[in-house]
Amino acid sequence: MTNPLDGFECSKIDGLARPLLVAKGSKGFAACAYVNPDIAQKLDEACVIFSGVSTCEDFVDSDVKVVNDKAAALGVTVGMRGGDALALLR
Secondary structure: OOOOOOOOEEEEEOOOOOOEEEEEOOOOEEEOOOOOHHHHHHOOOOEEEOOOOOOOHHHHHOEOOEEOHHHHHOOOOOOOEHHHHHHHHO
């Protein structure tokens, strides 16, 4: 079975109340709730947001909380399982 994060560049910044997390794929990115998906939309980037995560690996089993229009055009929906959303962003 393929790791859902294969093909993603994952970044984690510690030292905040919770870590700042971003997983960048070729079609867009997933991030924690620190990131504003509206700004990503203005920059023509597909953005998916997860909440309550501590690592990029947590994205896989979490539910998508926010999707901007660009990510929705790829088929990502709010409530979708993270692993499925990542596959659309890969």
